[in-house]
Amino acid sequence: MRTLIRNGTVVNAGGTLRADVLVEDEKIAALAAPGVLGPADAYIEADGKYVLPGGIDAHTHMEMPFGGTFSADTFFTGTRAAAWGGTTTIIDFAVQAKGTSLLSTLDKWHEKADGHCAVDYGFHMIVSDVNDQSLKEMESCIDAGVNSFKMFMAYPGVFYATDGEILRAMQKASGTGATIMMHAENGIAIDELVAQALSEGRTDPVQHGLTRPPELEGEATSRAIQLARVTGAPLYIVHLSASQALAAVAAARNEGQNVFAETCPQYLYLSIEDLAKPDFEGSKYVASPPLRPKEHQADLWRGLRTNDLSVVSTDHCPFCFKDQKELGRGDFSKIPNGIPGVEHRMDLLHQGVVAGEITLQRWVEVTSATPARMFGLYPRKGVIAPGADADIVVYDPAVRQTLGVATHHMAVDYSAYEGMSITGGVSTVLSRGSVVVSEGSFHGHEGHGRFLSRELSQYLV
Ligand code: URP
Ligand code: ZN
Ligand code: ZN
Secondary structure (H helix, E strand, O other), X not given: OEEEEEEEXXXXXOEEEXXXXXXXXOEEEEEEOOOOOOOOOEEEEOOOOEEEEOEEEEEEOOOOEXXXXXXXXXXXXXXXXXXXXXXXXXXXXXXXXXXXXXXHHHHHHHHHHOOOOOOEEEEEEEOOOOOHHHHHHHHHHHHOOOOEXXXXXXXXXXXXXXXXXXXXXXXHHHHHOXXXXXXXXXXXXXXXXXXXXXXXXXXXXXXXXXXOOHHHHHHHXXXXXXXXXXXXXXXXXXXXXXXXXXXXXXXXXXXXXXXXXXXXXXXXXXXXXXXXXXXXXXXXXXXXXXXXXXXXXXXXXXXXXXOXXXXXXXXXXXXXXXXXXXXXXXXXXXXXXXXXXXXXHHHHHHHHHHOOOXXXXXXXXXXXXXXXXXXXXXXXXXXXXXXXXXXXXXXXXXXXXXXXXXXXXXXXXXXXOOOOEEEEEEEEEEEOOEEEEEOOEEOXXXXXXXXXXXXXXXXXX
């Protein structure tokens, strides 16, 4: 099967050119000046549109157990929503429960995802029980294509790891080339602040933000960086939200340390004012780290320009308002943590291009090319080039859309971006050469997505 994408503007991280793109079966076969390639079995007209490598969301949580419930998107509904928004690869997190092994966890996550995803997917591993066995099993995970391990300095009693445990896991990562991903918030101090707030009757959702101050993200980020320095492990800070944390990352990078960071659209566009919405509406915006005062946003955009923030992922972790967020009425600490967003990442970051915050190429770099390199998928993913998987988004930069629960495809009963007006939108999406979204219809199917066994990070020096 030969499909020709005609007359579009191909946007890669490395540059932009007017070209036709020939797809043969699952792969990109050729790029050439308009009119040179053909004939083909099918044609996609891309005049006036961008032709991008499919988005790679390196941080999602489908069907994730959290706070006595599960995130609302299944691997099928979540990856279908991803496809709608131009994301053709997700990397989700397998979650080790305390007292269980990493390998049985990986098996369990394969059972959940295999045969159900609409686009390709990989896994990171959440390590919540550091012991001799799980440290040994990190090696088997790496062999199985899962070479990035998330640890938590937050959530004591659940996912929390002590500095000693983090050090041991980092030593293992250092010896194997694996990446340690860090949820960097000082959970011990935060739990004190949470207990104080509750004992004083401060129970509203905004307290979630007030009890997790940005200084405690900055402190944990600095500590993680020092532990990584001592051990020589590569470190990737997930969902960075605060100026203080960004300053720590920038300083480490200036010194040449293998430290990387991602931020998420919610930290670029939403703020603690959303958490403070009355009538428990603020619960829709509860995630950790919390939404920050607006002043942090300019620093995050700057970090994206300077590459101190290299990736934008969503941390998509949807909980319905009804029955799930509502678990925390009267006690903000019981609100399940997470914000939905897998469908909107490409569009939201395109607003950064429209507003002049980042260039067109940088948009593609932070949403596709860099996550591909960071997590060992390049050049199979993350680039429009011969030999790459034909994961392609034809993007109309001029179309207008309004985000909201009535039109989104995520299995969640609210939108964090309700009513937001967007310039640009996805026209056509190909996943490994198959059209999965076109002209407002979904043409993909459950099980089309394949597991991606990943190489080590391609950024390590
Ligand atoms: O609030 C969040 N971020 N929920 C998902 C779990 C995590 O820490 O990434
Ligand atoms: Zn986290
Ligand atoms: Zn997360």
